[in-house]
Amino acid sequence: MKSVKENFDRQTSQRLREYDERLQDKRQKRKEQRDKNIQKIIHKDKMEKKLAEKIEKGCLMCACGLGSVAGSVGLLGGFGIYVSKSAALATAIAEGAETAKAAGEAARIPAAIDAVIKGITKVFGVSTLGVQRLESLFTANIYNNVTMIARAINEQYNPSSCILPIGGSGADKSICPWVMEKYLPAQNIPEMTRGGALSMNDVIETAVKSIVTDAKTVAETAAKKATEEAIKASTDAVESAYAACQTAIIASVVAILVIVLVMMIIYLILRYRRKKKMNKKQQYTKLLNQ
Template sequence: MKIHYINILLFELPLNILIYNQRNHKSTTHHTPKIPTARLLCECDIYTSIYDNDPQMKEVMENFIKQTQPRFEEYDERMKTTRQKCKDKCDKEIQKIILKDKLEKQMEEQLTTLETKIGTDDIPTCICEKSLADKVEKGCLRCAQNLGGIVAPSSGVLGGIGEGAISVLQPLALVAAKEEALAEATSLATKAGVKAVVAELKALITKWGKGALDLSPIVNESNFNCGSALVETAQNLFGQACKVPGSTSDSSFCNSTIYIEKSEYYVGKFGKIGSDAYDATYTSKIAEFEATKVGAVNTTYAGYQTIIIASIVAIVVIVLIMVIIYKILRYRRKKKMKKKLQYIKLLEE
């Protein structure tokens, strides 16, 4: 706009120069006598422009108007758009102020009649804001999903694997325990049989008296329960001693203990004593050792089963606790959202 004003002002100077030159260019002098005319101020129209009757000036003005008029129209159009935007913005602000005042009045009127007390924390400020309860709820839900969907099935699988391993290993352990009990009972029974035969041979020396030989070296773990084996071993060890003249042994003792089967001192009869001692000891010890060993195995694997069951139960309890916490927080959230919806519905009304 300022540019148009400056152009108008600058246009006036050449226009005045042009008009002045046209009036004074080769003006012809008339020799008619000059008659002075007196013009009064009242005869002139002071409100009439001196350029209204000038055709050249009119043409210049028309050209100027033709050039400037479109620019003024464009400027007016732009100003209309700007004014409309400003007007719309002002209208929106006014509507917000009016709506705010209206809501405040409705809140003051309706909150007094509400049965539930709505605090400032219950008013929904922003959807993106999350409370601590919501975060805990989602965390519990995530934990419950992880534990329930991943840990619980995996614990069941691991528990099944553990039970399967126990069901396979426990019979093997029981067999090993019985074999160990059998070996220990056999060892003790063998020692008891050898001890019984040696005791009888020692007693034989006392019964025979002078000239008797100590036959206890003939007894070992392989022949204590076999009479023929005892006789054969005695013949191998003491047969030459009985035959050599001048030895301290009496040949009658050797004959009675080694060669005469019907003699009461015959060592072949001591095999029955060793066998009876072996059977008695084995029968009493095998039951005792089996009960001890098998009981230890059962106790050990029962402890393993208890640990597996306790682990599964603990995981299930943790999952249930997470689910219960999630349900409680879910209920509280629904209750709070219901209260917020009532408040929003009240505001809409």
């Protein structure tokens, strides 16, 4: 009895393991199939989106072409062109967003660097740092590094020499007007003399920080302008295409009106000739009756 029970338990366990393995295998296959189906759906959605965009652009071009050559299509093409224009504008704005973002970023950094250079030149009256001119020194990585710029100015131009009897090759008098204007009054500002002594580097750093802050404002303005111009360029292209289509539609309508006018003239001529013939026939009838 015990042997039978053990045999039964062993067989049951084996069958359960086999069942579990089959179940895991089926789950894996279903998961793989589900993933394949998801990929197919994603691919199908992408294809449908691309096709819809191509159809929208094709409709815009077809409406222009048909409106310029067919009068009947020209009458019905106005609504189609309006709908196509709205869709094309939405597509142009969506597609131009990334381009506008890149254009804004490309305009922001050069504008910031130029503003920093002009600010340093205007405030400190200097045009070089080390052996390099400011235009070749500043890059996208360091133009807003206030500490580095202030230290470089302090080390090269030795502004302390303007107020202290310090000689040497490091002294440069080009910065002295700024020192006399800013450093001496700063001694009376409590926030600048908390350590008991006024640091020339701190005064320079305060001025550089103000320059960099102003440069950021200039950079954001330049980036915003570049972004708006990029988006405007995308929408102007659609507007130009729509204007051409509108001209074609107007020409088609005018052509239809001319055709209608010609047909009315022909109708009036034929009607006049018919009445004239009828009058002559009536006259002949009267003569015969007499």
